[in-house]
Amino acid sequence: MDSIELLLDEGSEQFITGEWEALQAAGLPSRASHRSPHNRPHITLVAAPAITGDRDEQTGAGLNLPLAFTCGGLLLFNAGRKGYVLARQVVCTADLLMLHRRVHEAGAVAGAASTSLPGSWIPHITLANAVPREQLAAALDVVGAPMPGGSIVGARRWDSQARTITGLAGLTNMTCG
Template sequence: MRSIELVLDPASDAAVRSAWSALVAADLPSLGRHPSPSNAPHVTLAAGEGLPVPRVPAVPLPASVTLGGLLLFPAGPGRSVLVRAVVVDRALAAFHEAVHEAVRGTVPASVVSTLPGRWSPHVTLARRVRDEDLPAAVAALRSAQLPEVLGVGGVRHWDGGTKTVTPVV
């Protein structure tokens, strides 16, 4: 799988990594357990197997994103992906649409969840959290409060097949 992602500025990246570390310290699933250099807090803008490195969109990169509430996405029986929602404001919506315009025709129907109008932007904190561990995960995250606004540091293209990151913006 390939994706185009907003990455965070250094302070916001560190804040999310602190939340990941709080989950690790509580002996819970966390993206902080993945030591790959390409593992970074991000917001996925588009995803697909044949997704090319896009040209730089003509729309300005948002300076920041605003976090919403804690959400759960299904991850199999009795498990969830734990995320913080990202509020879609005008600047983020315009940039997201420009990215999709730049890669028109390359996002397959199997990943329509990144398409404009169907997108649920978020910052992932943990995958495959067991239902019985959700109260402990919420408690751990309260000890590592994220700021309401996260700074955006750029855009990257991630190729999961080759494990390579290409900066876009």
């Protein structure tokens, strides 16, 4: 799955990676176990089977960064037999919603995930995938502290087939093996 993602300031990224590490240390599922160089805390704007680079310049130009953000509570997404996705909810401000809409106006993305479309977008920062039901209470205990507010400082496009990251704002391009 390809994506366009927002990147967090250093303090926010450290807070989230600290939560990843705490979950892992507790023997629970965590994004810390995902060892790819592209794995870092982010807010997904669009996810789809393929997102081509023909919209990169227009997408990057529509981003007005840095942008303050805050997190609300914790979210659970049902992942079927795998359990649940545990995430921090990102509060939808008018500026964040406008940024999201601008990215979508830069060009339609075929097959975009419903949770990334305007009107039904659920902005979040994933902490763990595939948390079994019987481990939910323990995982919630580990990540229960509120997250301080932060800033969105960059954006990137992840191409899952080519395994490349294209910087759209505040980031350089890279290949991930």
